[in-house]
Amino acid sequence: MSAEISLPQVLLAALLMLVTAALSWRMRLGLGRQIVVAGTRMTVQLLLVGLILGWVFALRHPMPVVGIGLIMTLLAAQAAVGRSRRRYARVYLDSFVAVFGSSFVLTGLVLAGILQVRPWFDPQYAVPILGMVLGNTLTGVSLALERFLSEIIGQRDRIEALLALGATRWEAAQGAVASAVRTGMIPTLNSMAVMGIVSLPGMMTGQILAGADPGTAVRYQIVIMFVLAASSAIGSLLVTLLAYRALFDAHSRLRSERLTERHAQH
Template sequence: MGHYIELSLFDLALATLLIVIASMVSLVLHLGITSTLILAAARCGLQLGAIGLVLRQIFGMKNPVLVVSWLLLMLFFAAREATRRSKKRYQGILLDSLLTMTASSLIAGGLVTQVVIRSDPWYDPQYTIPIFGMIFGNSLNGISLGLERLMDYVRGRAQEIELLLAFGATREEALREGAKMAVRTGMIPIINNMTVAGIVSLPGMMTGQIIAGASPIQAVSYQIVIMFMIAASNAIGTMTISRLAGRRLVTNLGIQWI
């Protein structure tokens, strides 16, 4: 369709004026977050700049080993971030997060890249890295919310769970309501995003494609696929983490974590 406008280093330098404006607001209102804001902006620029250089090499080489290695690295850091966001911990939480994200990303991401988009070759970094990256970023949010909700349920309903177990209920039966709450909580963000997409807000991928010169219809099509994919990955992720965490938090003999 159209062409996109390339940004120079000077253009990026001009964009820092926006951070200056935000910093001035912080100073005027005495918010006490000026240094934090500046540090966050600096980290954002450095991290994204470094990622851009790395991805340029990966995209140029199109080596399946490099692509898969990069995806595994993203997977590990996403799982670690999901556990760090949780205020409560239990032994094995990182492993559960890794297994959960692996399952949700392989199912949802694999379906999109291999069945819907049909990327050729299957590991084409132009598609696999952005798509799996969006899954990881959104899944870690849903998983951390769902996990937090489940642990709150176990702690708040400890006596009720113990009573159910004492009367012969299985672990799954005792945690059924808590698991449902966890999945529901983890699904809320993507449901809200889908509800307002296109009316209140233009999603990031759609906006980026339009700026890059893609047809608005194609940009919308990709965005619909991505949002449906995120909904599926969040549903799979929150359901999986509820089952895995439930096995560690509660056994048929009683609660193992409070």
């Protein structure tokens, strides 16, 4: 039986943000406003999610679950692009395809094939698992996209020289593609390498706090981590290949003019 957490206890924990704000002020990091906004936004979003999930969990129909999943996917795709300094015309669509193609397929696989949840859309399982997969995929897609677009700009002269010498667009871009996919996968692989020794993952900790058997919690976490690793790899590869197709035309020309740069906001 997990310990109940009251609203005053949550407010007490929120005071810890003052430590972060004080550190920002003392070291002149200029993050005070961002800390307040991020903390407030997170709190409001989670409280709303709690209310919505309470309603969804009471339903026994797949459409609300699928609908919430699509909204979560759309927001994740938008957030992934939002972290990139460079854009091209269909970048939001490509991000959505990459996030959806990896997260939905893998979540469906783990629900119906591995965990064998009945029914497969049971929101108690579907929504939290999809949320974890989306959060991980978002990071991979964001890092891979940013790295690929940076590589294209940074190595433009080399890529154009290879194309001028007769290389195909894939031969010229292969190094940038590999670097981007590798970058997108690194956070998940690093997390897996220290899991259980340096860190205890959130899902496993939450189950144990809720009274689940530690052995069962560990097995769930292992399954989820394998799914997260796959989603990171597939999402990173998909978004990189889609960006590659957008920036190299059928005549093996680099179309760097299609890229625009978003100026950092202070």
